Amino acid sequence: LRGILPVWLLYLTVDRYTFTWPVEALLVPAIVCWSTALRCFRPYITEIILLERNPLWSRDPQRITIARRSAHLHGPSSADLFVRWILSALIGIVLIVLAIQTATMLTGILTGQWPITQDEFGDSLFELHLSPVHWLVLYPAALWLVVAYFSVVRFLSYLDLRIRHEGWEVELLMRAEALRISTKLG
Numbered sequence: 001l002r003g004i005l006p007v008w009l010l011y012l013t014v015d016r017y018t019f020t021w022p023v024e025a026l027l028v029p030a031i032v033c034w035s036t037a038l039r040c041f042r043p044y045i046t047e048i049i050l051l052e053r054n055p056l057w058s059r060d061p062q063r064i065t066i067a068r069r070s071a072h073l074h075g076p077s078s079a080d081l082f083v084r085w086i087l088s089a090l091i092g093i094v095l096i097v098l099a100i101q102t103a104t105m106l107t108g109i110l111t112g113q114w115p116i117t118q119d120e121f122g123d124s125l126f127e128l129h130l131s132p133v134h135w136l137v138l139y140p141a142a143l144w145l146v147v148a149y150f151s152v153v154r155f156l157s158y159l160d161l162r163i164r165h166e167g168w169e170v171e172l173l174m175r176a177e178a179l180r181i182s183t184k185l186g
Contacts, residue, residue: 006031040085042074044158077161084157092146099142107131107138 010027014020038045045066048054054066064072074081108114113131 007035040082041078042070043081043085043154044073044161045070047155047158048073073161073165076165081161088150088153092150095146095149096142099145100139103138103142104134107133 007028010023010031014023048066048069052069054064054069056066058065
């Protein structure tokens with residue numbers, strides 16, 4: 001609900017039939033930009049909440065809260081996470097287009113009804129006549145296929161980030177301890 005809930009609450013205050021200038025022209029784009037920035041710079045908040053089960057607030061300053069854990073996990077890798085977000089958005093768009101084109105080709109081959117019409121000379125007119133099957137079945141199926149793929153990719157990316165980040169911390173601790181032991185012995 002990071003950014004979506006405030007937009008919903010704002011739209012509950014807006015009249016549907018008239019343009020409300022401050023809300024629709026300023027606040028909604030600002031919240032959309034804010035939620036996009038949250039999504040690209042702090043992408044694993046959901047995994048931190050669900051898998052690590054840290055508290056939201058704590059009076060104990062030593063206790064790790066969600067905000068502290070998020071800053072600890074995302075902070076050192078924010079540039080890498082931003083590049084991953086851009087690349088995954090581009091790859092997602094390409095995968096959606098490929099899935100839709102594959103579904104359109106299969107529909108054309110199996111039914112013989114192509115969405116592009118031709119004139120009497122055989123030239124394509126580039127007029128797309130998409131059936132309700134395209135809009136109600138094929139497009140949502142293509143979108144959900146890509147969403148399912150990126151859910152797995154996102155989880156594996158979260159595990160990769162934790163292994164790289166926390167493995168590096170363990171290595172630094174081991175080096176510091178080795179240095180401490182060698183100075184005591186030598």
